[in-house]
Amino acid sequence: MTDLLAIGTRKGLWLARSEDGRRSWTLDGPHLLSQEVAAVSIDTRRASPRVLAGVQYGHWGPSVTWSDDLGGSWHETDSGAIRFPADTGAALGRVWQLRPDTAARPDVVWAGCEPQSLWRSTDGGCSFTLVRGLWDHPHRPTWEPGAGGGAVHTVLPDPDTGRVTVAMSTGGVYVSDDGATGWRPHNRGISAVFLPEPPEYGQCVHKVAADAGDPRRMYAQNHFGVFRTDDGGASWISIADGLPADFGFPVAASPSTPGTAWVVPLVADVQRVPPDGRLRVHRTRDAGSSWTEVGEGLPDGSWTAVLRDAFCTDDHERTGLYLGTRDGCVYASADEGDTFTTVAEHLPDVLVVRAARLP
Amino acid sequence: MQLVLPGSLADLAGGVRELDVEPAGATVAGLLDALAARHPVLERRIRDEAGALRRFVNVYVDGEDVRWQGGPATPLRDGAVVQVLPSVAGG
DSSP: OEEEEEEEETTEEEEEEESSSSSSOEEEEEESTTSEEEEEEEETTSSSOEEEEEEEOGGGOEEEEEESSTTSOOBOOTTOSSOOOGGGOOOOOEEEEEEEOOTTSTTOEEEEEETTEEEEESSTTSSOEEOHHHHTOTTGGGOOOBTTBSEEEEEEEOSSSSOEEEEEETBEEEEESSSSSSOEEOOTTOOOTTSSSOOSSOBOEEEEEEOSSOTTOEEEEESSOEEEESSTTSSOEEOOTTOSOSBOSOEEEOSSSTTOEEEOOBBTTTTOBOGGGOOOEEEESSTTSOOEEEOBTSOSSOOOOOOTBSEEEOOSSSOOEEEEOTTSOEEEESSTTSBOEEEEOSOSOEEEEEEEEEO | OEEEOOGGGGGGGTSOSEEEOOOSSSBHHHHHHHHHHHOHHHHHHHBOTTSOBOTTEEEEETTEEGGGTTGGGOBOOTTOEEEEEEOSOOO
């Protein structure tokens, strides 16, 4: 069995493989050299695993490309996989998220994009359709872009129902209970320190992850604040006590162990570096009631940052964690964050990591 | 009309840097419409789906930057030479 780690950077994509149970990694790349790869997914629902990448061809604009032979060849739809309909007057700015749906929906892939928009593919990511219900939402004209741009960056399809949860910076969390037609803001309890009053929407939610035990339990890393909901986003409570900083970009939840999640705190707002320059992961085993610093093997003297999608899990029984930094380092843990080994150094800024087991 | 491409786009034009294109209308937009029918991926590298030239792509008609003329609506004379160049940007 092969463990595959896809590493999207500001200047290309690398693929790392482990054949020894995630103890050592071999780096393959660069693929797509000079192209920004801000979104990547490894779709293992297909006969041949598909690496799907959201790329920015430097001067030449954004697109979606895929490889069904692990980087041997790349393809894109002639007319573009993601094209705004003419009546919108909009144009794709950047692909921020590519999210394969469940195995029960084998050809469905979701894309979150800039400008703030959600897209759905039913052909494995070759072509996407704009989700009109969110695009036409009366709130959309008032969603402001964060510093990185205004985008849907998180898409969480419920495995058992037609519910879909998205998050955007800014805008906050929105939920559809009818298969992505109607959308309601779900931000009660999430603070927004840059606004005078807690708003119904407009929060700068950086990332949301769903708990293994119940998809209605979710964790949110916010622009200041870490939160949990137990009711599908209807209400959120702070779970930041015990963390050295409540700012950060990613949050990841175990796909197998309920109550287990990880964040990577950064000192903010201006600095956005690990506390005291010590890059560490903080883990909860009790859904955020308490946190423990872990990460033996992660560096001290690390004045970098981990972006929202540069942190992910795998689906091993003992969850693996993968973390990439803006200074081009990638670390892997096979023991739920207790210890990390170095996968890569001196890459361009790491924007996204995604892991999968291949047969 | 003659379309002149930078080397970085030649692969998308079948390996050549010069294409003869008969525009659908006598404008830059018309030329790109005709290009889209033959080389759709190449056309998408030059302008977005809303019809705007990409921010860091410069298009010259007979040596003049269309941004200071009519943009995509810039007219083309018979035999015009349209050159695509990437601007200085990035890092």
